[in-house]
Amino acid sequence: MTRPEFKSLITLAVKESFFLFDKIPYMQVDGVSMGSPLAPTLANIFLCHHEQQWLDNCPPEFKPLYFRRYVDDTFLVFNKLDHATLFLQYLNNQHPNIMFTMDGAVDGSLSFLDLNISLDHGTLSTEIFRKPTFSGLGISFFSHVPLNFKVNAITTLLHRAYHLSSSYISLSAELDFLRKFFSINGYPVHLFETQCKKFLSYIYRPKPVSFDVLRRKVYFSVPYYGRESERLYSSLSSSLSDLYPQFYFKFVPTNPFTIGSLFPYKDRVPDELRSKIIYQFSCESCNASYIGSTCQGMSVRVGQHRGISHRTNRPLATVMHSVPRDHAEEHNHPINTKNFTIINSSSNYDDLHILESLHIQRDKPNLINVRLYAVPLFITN
Template identity: 25%
Template sequence: MDDNRKTYENAKKLFMEVLKFCIEENRYFKFKETIYTQLKGLPMGSPTSSVIADIVMEELLENTTAKLTRTPRCITKYVDDLFAIINENDVKSTLDTLNSFDKNIKFTTELEDNGKLPYLDTIIIRRGNQLKLKWYKKSTSTGRIINFYSKHPKKMIMNTAMGCIRRMLQISDDTYHKEIKEEIKLILKRNYFPDNVIKTLIKRSLSQTSQRESEKTKIFKSLAYVPKLSERLAKSDCYNGEKVKIAHKPINTLKNIFNKTKSEIPKTEKSNIVYKIPCNGNKTESCNNIYVGTTKAKLKSQLAQHKSDFKYCHETINQKTALMTHCATKNHFPDFDKTTILQQDTNYNKRVTLEMLHIINTPTSIRMNYKTDIDNCASSYRHLITNRRTVQNSAFSSEDA
């Protein structure tokens, strides 16, 4: 029994140390080459922040409600937003009690107005002894969803609109569905949805349960969305459409556009990358050949390996990479300083596929890589890339003409 108790205490101690590290010691960030530590609260985006916040709020409610002179008829929370039904005379004392839990946690109140109280994205309406919910739009809301003519997969545009419609209707009591449908029409019109599409979406919004159930058995794979090309791929027979469903994702996301909020990681410190190294030729001969590679390690580690291989590349016939074979046979020098990162992905299979696609996309006349480096690339990828390149070349030719 003592051994079990000791094991439990050791496990608890270890857990508390790990937890302390996550919520107290791991609150640093880098901005303009300076490292800062967050003194209060928890960092936004941290996986532990929402969990800890929920635990703290549970503790707060458990401690403070026990101190109230009159227990509220109802008090509930969503993360840090509270909703309560209390006597009008108890509002101030309840607020003071809640704010007494911790000096860094302060609540404000919003009282019902004419029997209505906004809470999160609903408005709670009191009718006698009944409470009814209606979808609520804040004054700061723009009502913007994906524009109908945006360069996204049409299915994504439709599904986003459908999700918005279902949410607005499901939140609202049946009593308010008629006026909510008018709100839906206004929102979709502002996002340039045609009238006939709006009508179809509203009609279809509540009749897709069986279809969603059947899609649960399918395997979903994500691919970057390329207008016209992605639509052709979806209709092709290069994969089993009965078992696999392609989910296209746009490349131009807000994350990619606004990615300068933090200090950029130095190029050589980046890992899980696809990269290219150009050849610098030698003193008597210039060369613009390119080698494409991939690595899970940091770029500086991979370059150090390449430099080590280059140092001894003339001592053996069998080379580790096509880059070293090229340098050994032609007596050329790689231009390591001009190494470029092409793409970054933590998924090994995706990264290897990206490497092969970049090799294929490099003109044959300046490609260093071995033919075996792309043997595993699916023929469908090759066909699409080759066809797309042919279409682009034809377009340029017609413009020149």
């Protein structure tokens, strides 16, 4: 791939961004498309490139002694306070779309990310910092999530407490806070104490390193329905490991019923633009029906079935095989866009074919389908 080709692909991926707002289509003309996986990486590359130039060209009179950045938060050290003000003005004159703000140390203490950094007699000390808006709420022990998620919530904060506390006094204070924090959120005291003891033993009494053959990790996304699901995951993992010892099987529980799924806030994409769908063709002249799936847009797939371009509404030069069109031509039944409806969708390619097979199995579309399944199903009644 040449550099111009690569640049063209990047431009297409991050700049040609269209979206709907109040049923009106818009094209984003400034910045990187929101939600794009490339956006954080490109933003970081952009800042890395420019900040190096800005630092190199910074007047030495107020150039920082120390400069570190994490995403959009920077930590700087200057000789004098007025140097910080001059440097802030200098940075804010470098790019019209970038504007920095500044917080200075108060009584020798400054918060940065999750840290509270203090300077005392030339020595820096760190402890956990929480914003004034911290509510004290975390994942409830009574939440409908796997137990290991709740245990991981404890070990994650223990890990942070240990590695971000520069003294045993700070660590002890943070452990006391976490003990109260998890108790408020419904966790049994013995669960926190057990995980705390386990974590500290791992830190201060590490086990000897054992050497074993590395196994390839295989992940499965599966629905979560409670403790029965956890027992099923454990049983499946054990059975599969016996059959395939060279693999490490990991089941990742998911729950599609999120708050976002119950309260959609984005404009619904019109059916003709939706992709990765299961659709049904119903003949308006008889009771014949057909079920199919496509990763293309609905209008594109319907146009292929009709033998007409979805862009120009003219006959296609190369017409692909279509069971609905064969039926329409054989029986002289009209075929229109209104004969096609979306009945399901999935963002996963494999799940799409499984869904198609399940719909064919359930609805039995009058034998228009050449195959009775998209993928083989093993279903017992």
